[in-house]
Amino acid sequence: MFPLKNLIKRLLAGALLAGVMALPIFAQDPAPVTVAQPEVRPAVERVELTGSFTARRAAQLSPRLSGLVETIDIDAGDAVAAGDVVVRLDDRLAELQLGQAEAAVAQLRASFDEAVRLRDEALRLGEDRFFPDTEIQARKSAVQVAKAALDVASAERDTAAERLARHAIVAPFDGVIARRLTEAGEWVETGTAVAELVAVDDLWLDVQAPQRLWPRLRQDTDIEIIVDALDGRALTGEVAARVPVSDPAARTFLLRLILPEADPAITPGMSARTVIRLRTDAAALLVPRDALIRYPDGTITLFTVDDSASPPVARQRQVAVGRVDGDRAVIESGLSPDQAVVVRGNEVLTEGQPVRIVEDGG
Template identity: 30%
Template sequence: MKVVTGLFLIVLAAVAGGAAVHFRWIDASSVLDVAPATASQPANRTPSATAVEVSTAEETIATTDINAIGTLQSDESVQLAPEVAGRVAAIRFDEGRPVKAGDILVSLDNSLARASEDEIKVRLDLATSNYDRAQRMAGNGTGTARELDTALAERNTATTLLNSQRVQLAKLDIAAPFDGVVGLRRVSVGSYVAVGTPLVNIEKINVLKVDFKVPETNLQQVRVDQEVEISVDAMPGKAFTGTIYAIDPMVDVNGRAVSIRARLPNDDLTLRPGLFARILIKGMDQKKVVTVPEAAIVARGQDRLVWTIVDGKAQENKVTITGRKAGIVELEGLVPGATVVVAGQARLRKGAAVDIVNGAAPQASAS
C-alpha cells in the first residue's frame, strides 16, 4: 500500500510540474505576441516632411530680344603697298601710333626718277625755246606753219612727260589715305619691294563696325538706327552701345539669316578690331511672361519640370521654356504667384509634405 501511495505522489508531482512549465510558456508567448505589435507602432506614424527652399513665380514684361555673335572690325582698314617697285629709302612712322591723312609713311629710293625728271625738264626748256622762236618766225613771215606745229607738239610732249614723271615720283612716297593707327611694319630700310608688297596696315579705330547675322524670322524686329548692346569677352562686365546702320537686302539662302552691320564709337581706343563680340538687340514687341529662378527647373529626359507647393504638398508641373536671361527662366505652364521649389527637388514625390526652410509663404489652394 505504501508503494502505491508513493507512486501516486510521484505522478502527481510530475503532472504539477508540467502544468507549471506550460503556464510559464503561455506567459512568455503572450509577451512575445505583444512585443511585435509595440515595435510596429512607429511605422504607422505620419512620415516627416521634406525640407525645401522655395521662391515665387513672377509675372514680368519681356521683350523679344535677339542675341547674335560677330567680330569687331575697323571702320576703315587698308594694307599699304607700293604702286611701283623700288628700294625702301626711309620709314617715316612709329609702329602702333596715330597718323594723319597725307602723312608720308614709307619712301622709296627716288634718285633715278629725279634724274629722269631733270632730263625731261631740260627737254621741256628746249622745246619751249624752239616754240617761241617758231612763233616769232611765223609772225615775221620767215617761218612756216609746219615748223610752228612741230615746235608746239614737241613742247606739249615734253610737258606731258614731265607731268608723268612727277606722278611716278609721287608714287615713291607712300602716304596715309586717312586718319588712323598704323600697325607693325613688314619691311626695313634697304628692302627691295615689288609692286603690291605689303608694307604696313592702317586702321581707323576711333569708330568700329561689327557684322552679325540674325534669323530671317527676326527680320521684322530690326531696323536702321536701332541701338544694340555689344559686349566682348576681353572686357567682362562692360557693355557698349552701337547703332545699326546697314541691313543686307539679301537673305543668306544657306543659313536663312540676314547680315547686319552696326557702328559703335571707340574714342578712347579701348576696343580693338578682331575681338569676338556678343550682340543683344532689344526687341520692339513686349509681352507678359512668367519667370522663375533657373534653379527651379528640373530636367527629366526631354521634359522640363517645376515643383510647386500647394497646401503644404508638393506638386509636379510640366513647363515649356521660352527664354533665359541672367539666371532667370521665362516659361509657360505656371501661374504668377506660384510657390516653386528651388532646392531639395531630388527628394520630393507627388503629394509629399514639405518643410519650407527659407521662410517663403507657400501658395494657397485654389479652392
Template identity: 30%
Template sequence: MHIQGIKNTLLFSLLLAVFAVTAKDVSVDLVYPKQNQENDQLMLSGTIKSKQHANVSVLTPGVIEAIAVEAGQFVKQGDVLLTLNNVIANSQVAQADAALNASDITYQESHRQYQEVIALSENQVVAKTLIAERKAAMAKAAADKSQAGAILAEKLETLNRHTLTAPFSGVITERFVEVGEWVTPQTSVLSLVSSNQLRLELAVPQEYFPYFKSEKLKVRITPDMLNTVPFEQTISQVISASNELTRTFDVYIDIDETHQLISGTSARASIALPHTNPQKIWLPSSALKHHPDGGYSVFSVTNNVAKRHIVDVLAFRGDEVAVFGAPKQLAYVINGVQNLKDNNSVVVNSVSGSAQ
C-alpha cells in the same frame, strides 16, 4: 490531366495579358513647356576689327631706298612711310622742265613774229599767206608748249610716287619688305590698321535673319579683355547675304572710340530679339522626335494617351528647343519619344512644371 490543362490555359492567358500590357503601355516622364516672358537673347562671339585695314603698296615700281616706320608705330595721314630710289625720276623731271622752257621760248618767238606781220599788214605790205603761216606757227608752238607742260606734270607725278605716304591715320601692324628690295604696285609693303574706327563683326545663323530685317536691335557687348566693362551699342549694318559654307550672315556693330578697344580681339555679344511669336514654347531637346523627311514632332499626354503634334523648330538654346505648333497648356513627353506613336497608351512616372 484535365486540371493540368486548365492550369496551362490560365497561365497562357496571364502571359498574354502581361505581354499585351507591356507592349501597349509605355512608361514616360512629362514636362510642362516654358513660355517667353521677355525677349529671347541671342548669344554670339565675334571679332573686333578696324573699318579701315589696308595692305599698303607703292604706286610705281622701284628699289626701296628708305623705310621710315616700324611695326607697332602710330602714323598720321600723310606721314612718309617709305621712299624709293628716285635718281632717274629726278633726271626725267629735269629733262621735262628743260623741254618746257625751250617750248616756251619757241612760243614767245612765234608770237612775236606773228604780231610783227600783223603790224606790217596794216600798211598792206605783207602777203596774206605769210600772215597765215605765222599764225599756224604760233598755234603749233602753243600746242608744243602745252604738251611739254603735260609731260612735266607726268614726270613730277612719277617722282612724287616714289614717296609712299599713309592713306589714313593708324598703326603699322606688319612690315613685309626691307631696304634694297625691288617692289611693284602689286607688292604689299606694310599693313596699316586704323585704331579709331572699330566695329564688332558677328556671323549670325541664317535662321535668325527675319529678326534683323526691320529693326535696329540693341547689342550688349562684353570684350574679352581684362579691366573692361560691358556696354551697349546698336547694330550698324546687316549684310543681306548668307555664306554658303557656314550658313550665316554678317552683322556689324560700330564701337565708340571712348571704349579704347584693340583691333583683332574677341568679344561676346548678347542681342535681345523681338518677341514676335507668342505661340512659341520651350521644351527639353529630348522631347523632339526627328522624322526621316526632316520634320519634327512632340507628344502630349491626356488621360494616359499620347497625342502627336507636328511642330516647326524655331531655335535651340543649350539643351532646350523652341517649337511652334504645340498647345502651350499641355504636358509633353521627354523620354522615349523616338519609339512613341500617336494614340499609344502610356504610364506617367512624373510630371515637371505647371500648366500655363
C-alpha cells in the same frame, strides 16, 4: 481563444504606434516660401553670340613702280596719318628727268611767246597793207605749232613729276603699321607689299548669326557688346550691315556691328560677346527663372501655392519652358497666369507640403 486575443492586442498596439509616429509629419510647421506672380506681356528674346573685332580699313601698301628702297622710317606699331611717307624709293634719276622736262617746257614756252609776238606784229602791220597775207598766215601757223610743242612738253613734265612722286609710298588713311615688310637697300617690284596699315579707330564686330534672325534684325535693335579684354565692360552696339550670303552648312549669316563711339582701348582681333534683345508682338507668360527646378532627364517643374487648403500647400507642376528673357523664362504650357509661383524655398519642397508665404517676390 487566447492566441486570437493576443493577435488583436498586437494589431491595436501597432496601429496606435503608427499613429503616434505619423503625428510629427502632419503637425510639422509650414515651410516659409517667397512667391511671385507670373507676368503676361510681349517677351524679349535674348540671343548671345560671339565674334571678333576687325578693322573696316586695312591695306597692303605697295609701290606703283619698281625701285630700290632708299628709306623706310616706320616700324610695326607706329601711328601714321593720311599722306605720311612710309617708304621712299631711290628717286635720283626721276629728279633728273623732271629737271630736263622742266627745262624743255621753259625753252618751248619762250619759243611760243616769240611766235605770238611775231604773229601780233604781222597782224598790226597787215592792217596798213605793209605785210603780205601769206606771211601773216605763216606766223599764225607758227604759233599753233609752238603751242602744240609746249603742250607736249608740259605733259611730259607732268608725267616726270608724277613718276617722281610715285617714288614715295604714302599712307592712304590714318592708322597703325601692323607689319613692316621691307628694308632699306631691297629692290621692290610694282605691287610688292612693303607695309601693312590698319585703321584701328574704325572697327566693326563680325559675328555669325542664326538665319532665323535675318528678318528680325534692324538698325535700332537693342544690342549690347561685352568685351572680355576690358574686364567685361558692356558697350552699346548698332547693326552696320547684314551680309546676305549665308553659310548653308552652319545656317548662319554675317552680321556686322559697330560702336557709335570709337574706343581706343579696343583693337582688331579682340573677341567680344554680343547680347541681342529681340522684341516680339505676341504676349507670353513669364516667371522668374528662380522658380524653375531642372532635373537631369530634362524635366522642368515649379511649385505653386494651393491656398484652398488650410494651411496652404505646395503643388508641383511640370512645365514647358521656351526662350529666356533676362531673368525671366517664358512658360509655354503647364501654368495659368493667376497661379503664383514659389521663387525661394522651393529647393526642398515636396508635393502637398504645407507652406507659409513670408515674402512676395513681385
